[in-house]
Every structure is written in C-alpha cells, then in structure tokens.
Amino acid sequence: MSSPCIPLPLKTEHSARDRLYWNFFNMIPFLIGSIAIARDSLKWVAVYIGIALFFFLIIEFRFACTHCLYYIRSKGCVKCMMLSGVPKIFKARPGPHSPFEKAMTALGALPMFLFPVYWLIRDPLLLGAYIVAWALFFLTARRYECIRCLNFECPMNRVPAGVKDEFEKSDDRSEKIELSGKELLVSGSGRCSSFKMEHKFKDFLYWNFVTLTILFSAGLAIGISSTGWLLAYIFTVFFHFNVLEQRFFCTHCPYFPTEGKKLGCMMNRGWPKHFRSRPCPPGKFYLAITSLGFLIVIFFPLPWLLEEPFLLGTYSVSILLFLLTIWRYECSRCIYFGCPFNRVPAEVRKEFGNNGS
Ligand code: SF4
Ligand code: SF4
Incomplete structure (x- = not known):
C-alpha cells in the first residue's frame, strides 16, 4: 500500500526524535558546502552560516512559517520538526501565502543553496555529494512527512484533499482523523502503523x-x-x-x-x-x-x-x-x-x- 486509498494519519506534533533526525539530515548538505568553502577561507564559512541562519530565522520564519499550522498552534516558542524552542517573533498569519511572501521565500532560499557552488565546482566529488544530499533530503521529506504534514499551505504538502477537509472540520483539531482498513493506532505510543502491503x-x-x-x-x-x-x-x-x-x-x-x-x-x-x-x-x-x-x-x-x-x-x-x-x-x-x-x-x-x- 503506501496506499493511495488508506492515508496515513496526520502528524499533529513532532517528537524530539523527529527533530534530531531532520536536523541531522539538514546539516549534511551544509556540512559538505562548509568543507568546500573551508579549504579556501574560514571567513567565507562564517558568511555561509550567516546566510543560512538569516534564511531560516528571518526570511523563512516570517514569510513561510507564519502560515504553517505547527507555528500557529504552538504557544510562545515554535514546535515543529525543524525548529524548536525559537520564540515566535512574528505574528501568525493563517491562510495562504501572498505572491510577495512566496517571492521573498524563494529569493531568500536561492543564495543559501547557491552560495557554496563557487567553491564546490572546484571539486566535482563535493559538488556531487552536495546535490545528492539536498536531493535525498527533499525526496525523504516528500515521501514520509509531506503526506502527513499539517502545513497545508506549503507547496510540497501532499495530504489528500479529503483528509485535509476532515481535519479542518474536526473540532479539537487533534487525533480525530478516522482510521480505516488495516490502519491501526498503536496504543499507548501515539505511533500509527499503516501496513505496507506491497512496494511500488x-x-x-x-x-x-x-x-x-x-x-x-x-x-x-x-x-x-x-x-x-x-x-x-x-x-x-x-x-x-x-x-x-x-x-x-x-x-x-x-x-x-x-x-x-x-x-x-x-x-x-x-x-x-x-x-x-x-x-x-x-x-x-x-x-x-x-x-x-x-x-x-x-x-x-x-x-x-x-x-x-x-x-x-x-x-x-x-x-x-x-x-x-x-x-x-x-x-x-x-x-x-x-x-x-x-x-x-x-x-x-x-x-x-x-x-x-
Ligand atoms: S509539507 Fe513537507 S516540506 Fe512542507 S512543511 Fe510540511 S514536511 Fe515540510
Ligand atoms: S524487512 Fe526488516 S529491515 Fe526491511 S523494512 Fe521490513 S522490518 Fe525493516
């Protein structure tokens, strides 16, 4: 299955393990980029880190995260699989992103992805590893998280329309999605198991x-x-x-x-x-x-x-x-x-x- 007919339950919150796993995964392309730059100059590594932090904590935080249900639902500090404990310095903005916000997020992300390329092209092995690391990061998120994610405004979100509607209709917005077929809630653990009957x-x-x-x-x-x-x-x-x-x-x-x-x-x-x-x-x-x-x-x-x-x-x-x-x-x-x-x-x-x- 990975079933089109039996959707996985939505992920209403992320555990410390989720954060560890995804931050470890996200650090790999940055590490590869930093290795390439560090061969030349540590000062440029600091600039690279500054660009990444500026993107994650200001640009993405303001123009993308403020529309995300994990941001909107958390109190005081953000709680999601990537960021945790960062104070909500911007007000929540439920609803879709404006074209200006989309453009700002894309423009902010580009320098972060492209900055190390100048150093990476001198070493094809590092360049290959950098591209593969980002490709794997996005592929894995798309396969396993985007199908269960509450950030319905994200362009990568793949939650089926019916599940999303059901979630939005539900009153307490917690684990209220109906499970069906062989989908079973693993009692006590908060973990859900939806058996994979065949591989595609x-x-x-x-x-x-x-x-x-x-x-x-x-x-x-x-x-x-x-x-x-x-x-x-x-x-x-x-x-x-x-x-x-x-x-x-x-x-x-x-x-x-x-x-x-x-x-x-x-x-x-x-x-x-x-x-x-x-x-x-x-x-x-x-x-x-x-x-x-x-x-x-x-x-x-x-x-x-x-x-x-x-x-x-x-x-x-x-x-x-x-x-x-x-x-x-x-x-x-x-x-x-x-x-x-x-x-x-x-x-x-x-x-x-x-x-x-
Ligand atoms: S839909 Fe995917 S990429 Fe978008 S916020 Fe959710 S997990 Fe991240
Ligand atoms: S065969 Fe074993 S290792 Fe492979 S997915 Fe199944 S339980 Fe995991």
Missing part, C-alpha cells in the same frame, strides 16, 4: 538511490587504488544480495513472490528469483548467515575508505541515514514480522492476523 516502483527507486550512495562511496574509494579489488567488491555485493540474502532471508518474507520469476520488493524489484518461497519465520542460523554476509559487505571497503577521509564520511553518513530512515519509516509498517528489525508491536501484529512470516 517509486519505493524501489528511492531505496536504490539511497543504497547507491553507500555503494558508490565504497566503490570509488576501492577503485581509486585497485580495479581488481573493485571487481571483488562488486562480486561480493552481488553474491550477498542475489544469493545469500535471497536464500536465507528473503525467501521467508511475505513480499517474496510465491509465483513468477522476479522479485517485487522495494529493494530488489525486477531481480531474478532463484529460490522458492518459504512462508515461515527464518531460523537463528539463517539470520546469522544473513548478518555475517551484511557485515562482510559493510566492512569490506574499510581499508580503502580509511585512505579517503571524505569518502569514509560519505559512506558512514549514508549507512547511518539508510538505517535511521528504514527503521523510522519502513520497519514500523512492514509485514515481515520475522525480521529482527520489525517494529510493529505485538498487539498490532495479532490484529493483522499474524500473517507476516
């Missing part, structure tokens, strides 16, 4: 894009010094994902097709299916083999990455983002209950019928 092509594109940032940094670090070892790395990665993981982990997953010759999940869509489906949870031995394969794939490029500090940084941050994002947004909606990372609570699994392997 866009899920596959997103997760392979994230995976490629990891593999590319590793492959580049190895390839710089040895083509032979690069081929060995590529073989190890293919062997792990195509044979080892497929046999010992994927065959037990409910997303693994019982019929047909190809896989259809968000990671391996379109890959040939070599084994038959085994609809029962994987045993400890199988999990141990899969984990060992993963550890080999992760640590294999380390000796080469240690020689290339920037690629080591990109590799470590990409792995961290991969794990954090999948854990936050996928493992809580995944029907593979036999996976050790699965976060669907026991009572919700029971309600679902414990169908997941």
Whole structure:
C-alpha cells in the first residue's frame, strides 16, 4: 500500500526524535558546502552560516512559517520538526501565502543553496555529494512527512484533499482523523502503523538511490587504488544480495513472490528469483548467515575508505541515514514480522492476523 486509498494519519506534533533526525539530515548538505568553502577561507564559512541562519530565522520564519499550522498552534516558542524552542517573533498569519511572501521565500532560499557552488565546482566529488544530499533530503521529506504534514499551505504538502477537509472540520483539531482498513493506532505510543502491503516502483527507486550512495562511496574509494579489488567488491555485493540474502532471508518474507520469476520488493524489484518461497519465520542460523554476509559487505571497503577521509564520511553518513530512515519509516509498517528489525508491536501484529512470516 503506501496506499493511495488508506492515508496515513496526520502528524499533529513532532517528537524530539523527529527533530534530531531532520536536523541531522539538514546539516549534511551544509556540512559538505562548509568543507568546500573551508579549504579556501574560514571567513567565507562564517558568511555561509550567516546566510543560512538569516534564511531560516528571518526570511523563512516570517514569510513561510507564519502560515504553517505547527507555528500557529504552538504557544510562545515554535514546535515543529525543524525548529524548536525559537520564540515566535512574528505574528501568525493563517491562510495562504501572498505572491510577495512566496517571492521573498524563494529569493531568500536561492543564495543559501547557491552560495557554496563557487567553491564546490572546484571539486566535482563535493559538488556531487552536495546535490545528492539536498536531493535525498527533499525526496525523504516528500515521501514520509509531506503526506502527513499539517502545513497545508506549503507547496510540497501532499495530504489528500479529503483528509485535509476532515481535519479542518474536526473540532479539537487533534487525533480525530478516522482510521480505516488495516490502519491501526498503536496504543499507548501515539505511533500509527499503516501496513505496507506491497512496494511500488517509486519505493524501489528511492531505496536504490539511497543504497547507491553507500555503494558508490565504497566503490570509488576501492577503485581509486585497485580495479581488481573493485571487481571483488562488486562480486561480493552481488553474491550477498542475489544469493545469500535471497536464500536465507528473503525467501521467508511475505513480499517474496510465491509465483513468477522476479522479485517485487522495494529493494530488489525486477531481480531474478532463484529460490522458492518459504512462508515461515527464518531460523537463528539463517539470520546469522544473513548478518555475517551484511557485515562482510559493510566492512569490506574499510581499508580503502580509511585512505579517503571524505569518502569514509560519505559512506558512514549514508549507512547511518539508510538505517535511521528504514527503521523510522519502513520497519514500523512492514509485514515481515520475522525480521529482527520489525517494529510493529505485538498487539498490532495479532490484529493483522499474524500473517507476516
Ligand atoms: S509539507 Fe513537507 S516540506 Fe512542507 S512543511 Fe510540511 S514536511 Fe515540510
Ligand atoms: S522490518 Fe525493516 S529491515 Fe526488516 S524487512 Fe521490513 S523494512 Fe526491511
């Protein structure tokens, strides 16, 4: 699903974890920009930081945030997934942005994005990392937050019209959205689980894009010094994902097709299916083999990455983002209950019928 028919519940408030995750994510492109500028002059890094702060705390705050429901609903200081604890120095302005406000926000954002480009174009690797970091930031927000966000005035908002109308009609404007189908409110935790029954092509594109940032940094670090070892790395990665993981982990997953010759999940869509489906949870031995394969794939490029500090940084941050994002947004909606990372609570699994392997 990621279902068009079963929308996720709206996010009425953000937790400290949301703020940590999104601020960490947002800092990555700034860090890459700052590294490029710092090679030349620390003074310009200070100017870059000043431009970013001016955008976030004055321009965006006044011309965009004042129309956002998280800003309007918070008292005294703002409480949202990006900013928290910043005093509401501007008065709230419910309703749409004026064309002047839109123009000011766009004009304020441009210098922030473009400022480091002068230094980045001298180093294609940093420029690539900068573009990928911003692309991943926006793609991830669009996939997982914009579909549940109360900032209905934001141009990136993707909350379906019916859900928005229902929310606006509701009196106390809190968790009043009707849940339907297999969408379940996880009792006590305030967390909601809307099971993902199947993966779409866009899920596959997103997760392979994230995976490629990891593999590319590793492959580049190895390839710089040895083509032979690069081929060995590529073989190890293919062997792990195509044979080892497929046999010992994927065959037990409910997303693994019982019929047909190809896989259809968000990671391996379109890959040939070599084994038959085994609809029962994987045993400890199988999990141990899969984990060992993963550890080999992760640590294999380390000796080469240690020689290339920037690629080591990109590799470590990409792995961290991969794990954090999948854990936050996928493992809580995944029907593979036999996976050790699965976060669907026991009572919700029971309600679902414990169908997941
Ligand atoms: S709709 Fe998306 S981009 Fe806009 S404020 Fe909400 S989460 Fe941020
Ligand atoms: S629980 Fe998470 S890690 Fe495990 S199969 Fe599902 S999405 Fe992947």
